[in-house]
Amino acid sequence: MDSGHPLAEQQSTADAVTVSDTTIQTNNNHATAAPPAPPITFDDGFLPLDGSTTTTLSFESGIHPALTTTEIASANADTADQLAKQLANQQTTVLTETLSSFTSNRSSIYNGTSNSNNNNLLSTFSSTTSSASRRSSMQLSKVEVRETLDASLTENADGFQQLKQYILIKEIGKGAFGKVHLAQDENTNIRYAVKEFSKSKLRKKDKANLFKLGPRGRGRGRRGPEAPNPLTSESSPLDLIRGEVAILKKLHHRNIVKLYEVLDVSAEDSMYMVFEYCEKGVLMPVSLTEKYENVFSDAECRDVFQQIILGIEYLHEHDIIHRDIKPDNLLRSGDGTVKIVDFGVSEMFNKKGDDLTKKSAGSPAFMAPELCRHDHGEVSGRATDVWSMGVTLYCMRYGTLPYVSESILEMHRVIREEDYQIPNEEMEDPRFVALIHKLLEKDPVKRITIEQLRVDPWITNNDREPLISKDENTANAVTEVTEEDLRSAVQKISSLATVIKAIARLKRGIKSPASRPISATAVLQSFESTISDRMQDADEDTTPTTTSSITLSTANTAAVTTGTTSVAESKKISLEGSMNDVSLQGGTKPVDSEQKPEEKAAEEEPQGYQMCDFETGICYWVPAKKSPDATTTSTPAPEPAVTASAADVVAPADIVKEDAVREDAKVEKKEESDKEEVREKEVTLAPPVEITTTAPIEDNETTTTTTTTTTTTTTTTTTTTTNMTESKKDEAETDAEQEGYQVCDFATGMCYWVPAKKAKVDSDQSTGAPTVVEKTKKEEATKDAVPVVAAAVPSSPASGLDPGRVTEEASSGAKTPVSGSGSGSPNGRSPTPSPGSLNPGPRLIGKLSRDRLAMFENS
Ligand SMILES: Nc1ncnc2c1ncn2[C@@H]1O[C@H](COP(=O)(O)OP(=O)(O)OP(=O)(O)O)[C@@H](O)[C@H]1O
Numbered sequence: 001m002d003s004g005h006p007l008a009e010q011q012s013t014a015d016a017v018t019v020s021d022t023t024i025q026t027n028n029n030h031a032t033a034a035p036p037a038p039p040i041t042f043d044d045g046f047l048p049l050d051g052s053t054t055t056t057l058s059f060e061s062g063i064h065p066a067l068t069t070t071e072i073a074s075a076n077a078d079t080a081d082q083l084a085k086q087l088a089n090q091q092t093t094v095l096t097e098t099l100s101s102f103t104s105n106r107s108s109i110y111n112g113t114s115n116s117n118n119n120n121l122l123s124t125f126s127s128t129t130s131s132a133s134r135r136s137s138m139q140l141s142k143v144e145v146r147e148t149l150d151a152s153l154t155e156n157a158d159g160f161q162q163l164k165q166y167i168l169i170k171e172i173g174k175g176a177f178g179k180v181h182l183a184q185d186e187n188t189n190i191r192y193a194v195k196e197f198s199k200s201k202l203r204k205k206d207k208a209n210l211f212k213l214g215p216r217g218r219g220r221g222r223r224g225p226e227a228p229n230p231l232t233s234e235s236s237p238l239d240l241i242r243g244e245v246a247i248l249k250k251l252h253h254r255n256i257v258k259l260y261e262v263l264d265v266s267a268e269d270s271m272y273m274v275f276e277y278c279e280k281g282v283l284m285p286v287s288l289t290e291k292y293e294n295v296f297s298d299a300e301c302r303d304v305f306q307q308i309i310l311g312i313e314y315l316h317e318h319d320i321i322h323r324d325i326k327p328d329n330l331l332r333s334g335d336g337t338v339k340i341v342d343f344g345v346s347e348m349f350n351k352k353g354d355d356l357t358k359k360s361a362g363s364p365a366f367m368a369p370e371l372c373r374h375d376h377g378e379v380s381g382r383a384t385d386v387w388s389m390g391v392t393l394y395c396m397r398y399g400t401l402p403y404v405s406e407s408i409l410e411m412h413r414v415i416r417e418e419d420y421q422i423p424n425e426e427m428e429d430p431r432f433v434a435l436i437h438k439l440l441e442k443d444p445v446k447r448i449t450i451e452q453l454r455v456d457p458w459i460t461n462n463d464r465e466p467l468i469s470k471d472e473n474t475a476n477a478v479t480e481v482t483e484e485d486l487r488s489a490v491q492k493i494s495s496l497a498t499v500i501k502a503i504a505r506l507k508r509g510i511k512s513p514a515s516r517p518i519s520a521t522a523v524l525q526s527f528e529s530t531i532s533d534r535m536q537d538a539d540e541d542t543t544p545t546t547t548s549s550i551t552l553s554t555a556n557t558a559a560v561t562t563g564t565t566s567v568a569e570s571k572k573i574s575l576e577g578s579m580n581d582v583s584l585q586g587g588t589k590p591v592d593s594e595q596k597p598e599e600k601a602a603e604e605e606p607q608g609y610q611m612c613d614f615e616t617g618i619c620y621w622v623p624a625k626k627s628p629d630a631t632t633t634s635t636p637a638p639e640p641a642v643t644a645s646a647a648d649v650v651a652p653a654d655i656v657k658e659d660a661v662r663e664d665a666k667v668e669k670k671e672e673s674d675k676e677e678v679r680e681k682e683v684t685l686a687p688p689v690e691i692t693t694t695a696p697i698e699d700n701e702t703t704t705t706t707t708t709t710t711t712t713t714t715t716t717t718t719t720t721t722t723n724m725t726e727s728k729k730d731e732a733e734t735d736a737e738q739e740g741y742q743v744c745d746f747a748t749g750m751c752y753w754v755p756a757k758k759a760k761v762d763s764d765q766s767t768g769a770p771t772v773v774e775k776t777k778k779e780e781a782t783k784d785a786v787p788v789v790a791a792a793v794p795s796s797p798a799s800g801l802d803p804g805r806v807t808e809e810a811s812s813g814a815k816t817p818v819s820g821s822g823s824g825s826p827n828g829r830s831p832t833p834s835p836g837s838l839n840p841g842p843r844l845i846g847k848l849s850r851d852r853l854a855m856f857e858n859s
Contacts, residue, residue, distance in 0.1 A: 163263055163272055166194055177201055182277065191277040192260065200269050251318065252476045255311030257331065257339040278331035278339050284396065286327050292399035298429060301396050302461060307338040308392070309459070310473050312385055313450050317474040321381030325388035326366045327395055364408050365401045366391045369442045372412035383444035390439025398423050402440060431458035
């Protein structure tokens with residue numbers, strides 16, 4: 001991987017592909033017989049178009065079922081042509097994209113009959129001529145486009161899909177945002193891990209991600225130009241990751257998994273990240289309860305740990321803090337090389353839905369003690385990575401975690417306060433014991449640094465096995481990210497993929513995407529859409545001024561999401577899942593102790609408060625924001641309103657998977673129709689809202705986070721602050737009670753009026769003072785007994801939510817499981833606030849115009 005290009009490893013990887021009795025045959029329209037040896041011409045940048053060609057790709061026996069010759073090409077030329085025309089009209093890039101694919105497919109046609117050297121040659125040829133291809137794109141005739149489509153139809157009637165040159169072979173894992181596929185480049189036979197992400201989830205969570213990344217916004221790797229403001233009309237959710245991706249694509253280190261491409265299927269919800277394939281999988285399984293018997297020897301530990309040090313040193317050198325080092329995120333390639341995964345980009349994507357995907361077993365167990373408290377301030381990201389490395393080394397050597405506990409809260413306490421044991425310490429190499437103590441030093445300031453690790457006697461085996469020098473290790477520095485890098489960070493492959501899929505569906509007779517397996521996080525979306533449904537219904541059924549709280553009762557959530565799952569069941573499941581399902585990450589914005597002063601200064605933020613997402617367990621530092629109305633003064637940052645530490649979190653329920661998947665299917669279908677409905681109806685209670693963003697995002701955005709953790713679902717509703725329309729400003733000015741601002745949720749198209757008045761508590765409505773609920777000692781003592789978690793929402797007017805209420809609801813949840821009451825009427829439609837309710841929360845005032853909504857959806 002040192003070269004940073006898969007071709008460097010092609011031979012070894014290609015060797016792994018064994019010939020079997022199952023093959024793919026990709027014919028062009030006129031394929032009738034095996035081709036003659038392909039003539040190759042380099043002068044015009046194209047392979048010759050000489051008709052009859054057949055390529056045969058082979059897969060490991062058992063991986064790929066029988067794949068037949070693609071009939072689509074010959075049978076549906078007309079349909080393809082039509083679709084291509086439509087798409088070509090829509091996008092000027094279609095010719096370039098299809099040409100690029102055409103070129104690669106032309107080369108693939110010959111690959112089947114060429115040896116691996118030819119594969120190299122052709123692949124290199126293909127990539128080096130891509131610019132020539134682009135230059136020539138305008139000369140392409142329609143016929144050539146059609147032929148490209150024909151040649152690219154590698155998704156066959158059995159449902160195997162192909163993205164550009166990547167044939168998706170099988171599912172090898174599940175990430176928080178979708179499947180991870182083993183893919184094979186049809187040109188080179190090199191394998192890749194292709195990670196799927198949902199853009200809509202990314203869109204919904206973009207605000208949370210921004211918080212998570214701190215004031216630097218989208219630029220942990222921030223040397224390049226800033227990514228565009230996601231609130232401007234030209235931006236898309238992909239812009240949020242463009243800067244990060246551009247940098248990650250430039251990271252070249254043997255121990256960092258290589259990201260090759262990010263592909264955006266712009267007509268669909270998916271995007272894909274193409275990573276280096278690590279065929280040996282995770283370093284080791286880690287269990288909270290079971291010891292892993294096949295532990296690493298002293299020498300193996302040293303070898304692996306040295307590689308981890310080098311990888312982390314390289315990341316830290318580029319100001320990237322991993323934050324989630326654990327064996328799960330350390331994969332091994334075919335030759336056993338350790339590859340650190342899940343840095344940067346993965347964290348850009350909110351880890352929603354982990355409960356039904358990958359179990360982040362023991363993640364909290366890898367957290368540094370300084371992060372194991374809800375009120376921690378800024379911490380050194382580098383030191384937290386070192387702690388996690390220590391826990392990882394311990395696991396490798398002893399097969400167990402140094403700190404284990406049955407609840408996250410207790411786990412945090414133990415990590416903070418107790419000492420671990422070293423099994424058979426007297427038998428152990430004292431240098432190793434000393435190193436573990438230095439790594440698992442509770443005081444981050446005293447903890448060993450990467451610099452010191454380099455010369456540690458156990459690490460270097462008393463200088464007998466020294467590490468390569470730092471200069472050497474970090475020599476391959478990331479070069480400055482240019483505008484061009486940003487532009488090319490994410491490739492759009494909309495037209496081609498759409499055509500391929502459309503035709504394949506035609507062939508398969510698939511009518512609805514609902515039949516596809518769906519991520520269980522659709523359950524969450526169901527909850528969110530239910531909120532908007534309720535608000536919409538309430539508005540339509542009653543009066544335009546009907547107010548509703550966005551904080552739905554938890555029991556309602558359960559009813560919505562699980563249907564048949566009772567509250568009690570949910571609670572039980574929650575408890576069972578509490579340790580396994582929650583992947584607690586590195587809390588608030590880490591501060592790099594070794595950062596340059598000017599960088600620190602640039603990052604200095606006014607006071608703020610901590611906000612925790614109780615589903616993910618991730619806490620964010622929310623700097624005090626200016627009022628959405630840029631002319632007003634900044635909102636004073638409230639004290640942390642966190643009433644329970646992240647450790648209190650009961651994880652999202654581990655809903656019975658089958659139920660959830662079934663529900664997901666329904667939910668996705670419903671979402672589709674809901675979306676349509678929103679578009680069609682356009683019944684606006686207020687004039688369509690024109691969004692004008694005048695201030696930088698950091699100043700103008702507001703996140704409303706509703707966290708409901710009692711039973712089965714936690715939801716974070718992200719809304720985007722926009723400037724008030726003039727009419728709304730007037731309205732606000734004439735009604736002191738109605739001071740506030742407008743927020744629009746681009747996911748639903750709904751806009752709400754968020755009153756800025758202070759929060760009130762049921763028992764003391766007159767005070768109007770914001771209520772920051774302190775966790776009393778008594779609560780501390782009893783919280784374990786009550787498996788209902790107090791949700792925490794900052795008492796920010798921006799949130800439109802009241803912390804007192806949320807807390808009260810949560811804390812009373814155990815006693816009063818709400819079922820269709822509280823925030824909703826028995827018919828579950830009108831969420832009229834109960835008497836004495838608090839800040840009524842956002843009030844639906846209208847919807848985004850059709851165009852505006854479409855723009856955001858399409859973007
Ligand atoms: N590059 C890769 N090579 C081989 N297998 C991989 C690769 N990336 C991921 N996998 C497999 O997919 C599984 C899930 O991927 P990943 O670890 O990225 O999920 P995740 O941590 O939940 O993702 P996310 O970054 O979205 O939180 C892994 O445990 C591993 O088995």
